[in-house]
Amino acid sequence: EPEVTQTPSHQVTQMGQEVILRCVPISNHLYFYWYRQILGQKVEFLVSFYNNEISEKSEIFDDQFSVERPDGSNFTLKIRSTKLEDSAMYFCASRGDSFWVFGSGTQLSVL
């Protein structure tokens, strides 16, 4: 069964450093998303991406965040200058003509 792949599974970084989280969506899907889940809290929408541009973003997705689909297969989330409160599980999701499929997530720890 096709799946969404995320790397790395764990990322530890120092506050102020840049991180890039990577995702390989399902190959024939057209819509891509990033969500995050702070420990013990709900899964929150960050951004949706279609046709090489952002479709919608939440209030969380400020200027420190950016997304890119550099090569037609990878979908990345960049956090320019990480803060302690960015520590969370980040999930990538993709969607074709059916339902949203999620990856296993990247656990980001900002120290």
Place this chain on the structure above:
Amino acid sequence: QKEVEQDPGPLSVPEGAIVSLNCTYSNSAFQYFMWYRQYSRKGPELLMYTYSSGNKEDGRFTAQVDKSSKYISLFIRDSQPSDSATYLCARGANFGNEKLTFGTGTRLTIIP
């Protein structure tokens, strides 16, 4: 008003019991209602979806939507320890690049 509201639990029931998980939603514009299951430190996994009011059954699981009262339910029959997880209700519109919106999730433990 939150778009999807869900009792966070936690909920503990003995093995074999029937489990009832519930959500309410506020916006009638959405067409799909889904239940995702999330094991600890893993991504949400689609369990069931419904498109319209009524029941949908899949093995031990039944999803129910009452659009008149904006109420979504998931029933688990003959619950097993492997059903222990967090259950997330979600709503989304099946057009274009609409996002999925989750409830807070209900943490369920099935006691052997």
